[in-house]
Structures are given as structure tokens and as C-alpha cells.
Amino acid sequence: MSDSDGAQMRAVPALEAKGLGLSWDEGAHMVAEGIDLHVGSGEVVCLVGRSGCGKTTILHALAGLTRPVEGHVLLNGVDVTGTPGQVSYMLQKDLLLRNLRIVDNASLPLVLSGMPRKEARARASALFAQFGLEGTQELWPSQLSGGMKQRAAFLRTYLMGNDVVLLDEPFSALDAITRYELRTWYVRMAAELGIASLVITHDVDEAVSLASRVMVLAGSPSEGRPSRLVGEVLVDRMQDAVDFSVTHAYVDAKREIMMLLG
């Protein structure tokens, strides 16, 4: 995308879903209906819902891995419904390949797109310090802590070269302190890199501590009630607040979300 698009980008959200309807069985039973959402550049938006309400199904549709039965997915205004490889994707599991060194794992998207291995390694390696991974280039994934593995997974995600990242409970497998550190780190990195992030989680705390806007999804598809978006909560996050999680803004946002979840 050229620089002249810059002004336009602010008007058109990086990622937009219009009237998404999703089903596990070709429309016989709906999982979610009428999903409208948008994420702007540098923004972190969370989608919160109970387990089994179809969050991951929505994520798969946004990633283009499955096709919705209704609606469209737009990327910078362009319809990409059902096309994988347009947005990046990060899960709770780091999904690093254990047979590749960290630098090779991180540079995998570049190698897959045809870049020579040496060049790809050099490009990835140059970003290791910025991502807090200095000195781990030649290690194997088994030699890294959980938090470091997620950093490496995020570097790989970033090197996919897309400006939209979907995250499925990205930090929930980590211990409490690392989780806290990585959330803060992620919000800073996403803003720094101008990445639009949509985080999907069932953890209200994760949502409030990551997002500036939280969308609440409710419903019970297994009981025949497709999930819908029932509300949006703006999180008034104070930049650089050392401990945002004990502020009134945090608690208010959390209470509001819990009420919407029912």
C-alpha cells in the first residue's frame, strides 16, 4: 500500500465485518448472526464471549479459513471473504515449529513467500531486539520460556506482512506475571507498528487490559440461540498507567462487560 492511501486509511477501517452469519453445517444451524465490527490501524479491539459461543468460528471466518453463510469481510475496504492469507493470525498455542531455530521460525512467512533463506533470516534477525528476543536467534523453541515463545510467535505474525492481526486468547496459557507483562508489551508494540488487532477471548480481564474497545458476544448456539453482539464498551485506558488494572476505569469497564455477558 502506497503512502497516498494514508489519508484514506483513517476513513476506511483496516478490518471490517458486515452482517456476518456463520454456521458449522452450511446454514442448518447458525452459530452467530449479524456480526458487524470494525478495527482501525493501531487499534486493539476485543471480542469477549463465553466458551462455546462461536468466537473461534468468527475468527476463522475473518481469517478467510472458512466462508460465512452471510455477510462480508473487508480489508482496507476490499472484499476478502473466504480468502486466507490476507490477515495474520495468532493463537494461545505459540505453534512454533519445534524443528526450526527461533530465527527460522520467525522468518518462515518470508521463506514461504519465496525469499531466500539467508535474506529472510537477516530481516527477521534485525527485529529481534525490538521484539525483546535478542540473542535467541539460534535457539530451539524448547529452550525458550512461554512468554518468549509468544514474542517469537508475534514476530512471525508481524513478518507475515499484514497490517491486521487476529489473536485467539493469545496470552492465556502463560503464568500470571508473564501474561501481565506481555499484555502491556503487546499494546505498545501494536501501536508502534500500526497494527490493527482483534483479540478474541473469554477472559474479561484479558479484554479490558488489552483493548481500547470491547465488543460483547452473547448467545448459545448449541441450544439453538445464535450468538449476537450485545454491546460495546469503551475502555478509557490511561496511557502508561503503571497499574491500569486497579483503576476505577478498569473496574467500571469490567463491570459493564460482565453485565452484558449476563
Added chain:
Amino acid sequence: MSSMLHDAKRIWVPTVTMGILLVTWEFVVRVGLIPNFLLPSPTQVVSAFIEDFPLLVGHAAATLGEAALGLVLGVLIGFVVAVLMDRFEPVGLALNPLVTISQTVPPVAIAPLLVLWFGYGILPKVLLVALTTFFPVTVSLFGGFQSVDRDLVDLMRTMRATEVQIFWHVKLPAAAEEFFSGLRISATYAIVGAVIAEWLGGFSGLGVYMTRVRKSFGYDRMFACIALISACSLGLMRLVDLAEYMCLPWRRAERK
């Protein structure tokens, strides 16, 4: 320190056990508890081994050659079958029972047929080895391919990876470990398969040698031959271990 002691234990306990067994065997034969014409003593076996060494080396070379050729063929067939079974679901469903059935047929039963069809040359031996070795390879590779995390494949797709790239970067490395466990089993089958095929007709090989010494009641030489067959199998297994060590460097980091 305690782990070093433990490592030492792992060597001396089996060594001492082996030593006790051999001494008991020697004693039982020397004293005459078991008649010597039925069971040679370990020292007799060793001297028979030394006496027939040049002959044994020649036959062992023939057997190892057949085993290696058959193993390579078996691995190639196993690889192709496993890839097809994984890539095309109907092929997997169709071949799964056939692959298993092929293993329930005892090699001793097919060997005479192979000799009948393909003569006394090297071909029936190589085929029998291939037939007995392809199964562990197929099963381990297929299992390895199927064990790949769905999420990992999805992730590769979001990275715009092609089918070939997913196979090369994800499936093949994931199956590599299980492949080597299968190959280790195949390696032992290979020597045994070659020897069985040689029993039923041939001009050289440890199986041929065994048949000859058995007919001339040279039980000491027979035992020497059995020991050599074991040694060959062990050697081949060690080679597989070495290949695994070289091919899977990340395993070394994980073991630490």
C-alpha cells in the same frame, strides 16, 4: 554426581548379568548337565567363530547387502504409500486394512513362494525384506503425518503456504521422529527377513551358511552364526540411531 553413578549402573548391571549367564552356560556344558553334542559351550562357539571368520564375513556381506537393498526399497514403498494415504483420504481408508493384513502373513510362509516365482538369486530375498520392512515405516509415517496439529496447518494457510510447503515444513518434520522409531524396527526385520529367504534357497548369505552347518551338525558354528546375525541387527539399529541423531538436531536440545 548421582546421575553419573546412575549412568555407570546402567552399564555394569546388564554387563554383569550377561557375564553370569555366559559363565553358567559354560559351566553347565563343561560339567555335562547338558550333553555337548546338543549344546556347544560359549568358548567352543568363540573358537568356531574365529575358525570360520573369513567364511562368515563373506556370507554376512551377502546378507547385509540384501537387507540394505530390501530396506531401502521397503522405506521407499512405505514413504510413497504413507504420503498417498495421508493426502487422499479414500486411499487411506482403502489401504489401511490391506497394510495391516500384509503384516499378519508370516514371512516364513511367503518366502517359499517368492523363491518359486523369482528363483535362487537376490531378487526374492530383497522382495521379502521389502515386504517385511515397509509396514513399520508406513504405519509410523502415516501416524506422524496425521498427528499434525490442525491449527498449525491453518496457520500455514494464513501464511499462504502451498500444499507442498505444508508437507515440507510441517508434516515431514513432525513425522520424522516416528519414522525413525519405525525404521529401527524395520532394520531388525531386514536382517531376519534376508536370513529366512536364504534358508529356502540361495548360494550365499548367513542363512545359507546356517543351513549348511546345521546339516553337518556343526552346532558350534551355528551358534557363531546366530551371534553374528544379532550383531548385524544391533549394528543396523545403531546406524538408524546415528542417522536420527544427525537428522533431528532439535531433539538433542529437547533432551537436555
